[in-house]
Amino acid sequence: MRVHVPGDKSLTQRALILSALAEGESRISGLLFGGDAESTANALRALGAGIPQIPSDGSEITVQGVGLGGLRSPGSQLDLGNSGTGARLLLGVLSGSAVETTITGDESLRSRPMRRVTEPLSAMGARFDFLAEDGLLPIRLRGKRPLQEIDWSTPVASAQVKSSILLAGLTGGASALITEPEQSRDHTERIFRQVGVSTESRAVADGWRVEMHNPPNRISELDFRVPGDVSSAAFLLASAVLGGTAASLDIVGVGLNPTRTAFLDVLERMGAEITVETDADDENLEAKGTVSASLSSLTGTHVGAAEVPRMIDELPLVAVLGARAQGETSIRGAQELRAKESDRIDAVVRNLRVLGVDVEEHEDGLIVLGSDRPLKGRVEAFDDHRIAMAFGVLGAAPGNDIEVDDPHASGVSFPGFWELLRELGAGSHA
Ligand code: S3P
Numbered sequence: 001m002r003v004h005v006p007g008d009k010s011l012t013q014r015a016l017i018l019s020a021l022a023e024g025e026s027r028i029s030g031l032l033f034g035g036d037a038e039s040t041a042n043a044l045r046a047l048g049a050g051i052p053q054i055p056s057d058g059s060e061i062t063v064q065g066v067g068l069g070g071l072r073s074p075g076s077q078l079d080l081g082n083s084g085t086g087a088r089l090l091l092g093v094l095s096g097s098a099v100e101t102t103i104t105g106d107e108s109l110r111s112r113p114m115r116r117v118t119e120p121l122s123a124m125g126a127r128f129d130f131l132a133e134d135g136l137l138p139i140r141l142r143g144k145r146p147l148q149e150i151d152w153s154t155p156v157a158s159a160q161v162k163s164s165i166l167l168a169g170l171t172g173g174a175s176a177l178i179t180e181p182e183q184s185r186d187h188t189e190r191i192f193r194q195v196g197v198s199t200e201s202r203a204v205a206d207g208w209r210v211e212m213h214n215p216p217n218r219i220s221e222l223d224f225r226v227p228g229d230v231s232s233a234a235f236l237l238a239s240a241v242l243g244g245t246a247a248s249l250d251i252v253g254v255g256l257n258p259t260r261t262a263f264l265d266v267l268e269r270m271g272a273e274i275t276v277e278t279d280a281d282d283e284n285l286e287a288k289g290t291v292s293a294s295l296s297s298l299t300g301t302h303v304g305a306a307e308v309p310r311m312i313d314e315l316p317l318v319a320v321l322g323a324r325a326q327g328e329t330s331i332r333g334a335q336e337l338r339a340k341e342s343d344r345i346d347a348v349v350r351n352l353r354v355l356g357v358d359v360e361e362h363e364d365g366l367i368v369l370g371s372d373r374p375l376k377g378r379v380e381a382f383d384d385h386r387i388a389m390a391f392g393v394l395g396a397a398p399g400n401d402i403e404v405d406d407p408h409a410s411g412v413s414f415p416g417f418w419e420l421l422r423e424l425g426a427g428s429h430a
Helices: 009-021 035-046 084-095 115-124 159-171 187-194 230-241 262-269 308-322 335-339 344-354 385-396 407-412 417-423
Strands: 023-029 061-066 100-104 127-130 139-142 150-153 176-180 200-204 207-212 223-225 249-255 273-278 288-294 328-331 358-362 365-369 376-379 401-404
Touching (some): 009 084, 009 159, 084 100, 084 115, 115 127, 115 159, 230 308, 230 417, 308 335, 308 365, 308 385, 344 365, 344 385
Parallel strands (some): 023 223, 150 176
Antiparallel strands (some): 200 207, 273 288
């Protein structure tokens, strides 16, 4: 069965931001129609960019950009909802803009660490006041142009941190050099190239280094098609592998950027029947293609620190698959999971225990013991789309009966997820 997934969340955010910063009209299509995209689009509208309604069918929109120095202070605070990427990337964009504003978000976002971006951005010259608790949103920000150049080493491999600094460098006209312990997703570097901004990246002794020297003072319009989100595709692939879909699935038009695809390697390592076919064209400098999967029997595996950044959003799903694999599945070196939309280690461990799965919690991960016993119970979404969907997938597997308390949490990245899961379902349990 051929299936499409919603547009990539990371690329949607970047496409919206760069088309807002371009001079003139950008044409973008395939955008995610979901809560996180809407949050970022709303903030950019309040800052003066001409962004029409995001269509639900991925059709093209034309964005009227304001230029690198053209954002204006909004009349009210910017609420980024549940979107950590939106908040952190905009903190960067606005650091290099002559803008004063307050950025906030929902309860989940207001509990997520922001110092990892405000520290380097302060070093570049922007000013931040934490209005509630130290290091957390809401934050009052005063941007500055030009900013000072920066050479920053971040202790976490984070595309949000890297991108925030690069975007500040771009709007603030400052060189930005960043070292991270492992390479994080490189969408910003690739989309920068599309608008005429060059960066250089290479492996170094202490990790991965990205350098942007002397950014230009204007960027060209974007003409960009966002591919399907491989992190959303992952849920459907996992469902097919667990027998939760009536037939094998071919997910078409899905992004296959190599900094995002470690989950596909892990699925294969667990014994899943999957194939990956890359489309020949190199449109957007972002690879895309078709990923197919069918019912498979799985064996446990180990995921360690080196793989974590390339599959950070898929780790809850690996734990869930581990509950249905033979033997042990361990995830370690994944401390970052505690700083996502929820504490994803805690959330997964609690939910698996409710279902009677044998799971051991570690500060930096977990170890799950698989079984083929029917799994039944009511689990929590913890305000986290990926936790809701991971347990939705487990619940759709034959023999299981799992209720997720707040299925709507999936709307920020995958509207229509539950309907699609039911549509593809192998039986009434779905
Ligand atoms: C994202 C980066 C990832 C990921 C998030 C989107 C991005 O976070 O978890 O869903 O678009 O830059 P980090 O790389 O910051 O851990």
